[in-house]
Amino acid sequence: MTISTTEPDGDVRGEMVQVCIDGVMSVFQSRMREMLDEEGIERPDPQPEEWYPLSKFRHVLVAVEENAGENALEKVGESTPRFVDWPSPAASGSPSDGLSQLADLYDTEHRSAPGDYTFESTGETTARIVSTTPYPATWESGLIKGTAQHFGADYARVTTTEAGDETAFEVSW
Template sequence: MGRFSDAYRERALRALAAEGITDPDPEEWYPQQTWLNAFETIAEELQPHVLDRLGEQVPEVAAWPNDFETVAAGLQSIDDAYQQNHRGGEIGYYEFERTGDRSCELTCHNPYPCPFDRGLVRGVAKQYASVDAFVFIEETGETCRRDGDDACTYAVYW
């Protein structure tokens, strides 16, 4: 939550505290459902775009394989990083498919909210894109977790 105002940070910390996480420690493991509940509260109280911004920051704060030089390689790494930073049970996955020289489709089979995943994908793409590149993400799948489905698919252009 490094790039958020003190007021937003405080409200997010209250949402975590309501779920039993009173002093978040990056070295600790927490139940995934706890985070999902806190994300739901944050989206309701602060607007869903805050989840987008949180997702964008994940590559900067999570353990992440980042020895890549291209956007495509960075986006392919999302599933590896996801598996590395989650444990226990069926946690889902991210599926990458290259669709062009500067485009791909990324399907998110996980329980995280759509805005969070959009931010995550954008954050990774921007990290590896050239300075003059514009990263564009569009939801293109026939299913959406927002509607109770298991996955969302995004077209990513850079």
């Protein structure tokens, strides 16, 4: 979704916020820690079962994009699937199975937060994901790519189209 000026309501689990530290190269971890501190997500590091304001987490993601670029933000999204608890584990599924779980994952990792994901298989190795979440499209593109890879794809390619409050992702693997 295109970043809007309105702040999203709701909370995100610490498990997902912690990816900002665990999912980046060690050389960037201290800067990520500083960005979390600046948003009031202060030491100790985010705790997996704690809840943090979604707006603050989103501010950190936007700061990553502004300070380090789109590639860095996409890499944070791409790392996310390795660090969250999936409704069905990667060992038992395919890229399509993983991508179809994004809506359930969003529900598990958020409370009272706007948005959702819809999944449509468009072929044996292709799918369309539509997002109405408040996350930056670049981060979501990484999340989708990382999900396909976490669930067994050797590679994944994602094309993004933003239109109003929806972002569509065409993914192939």
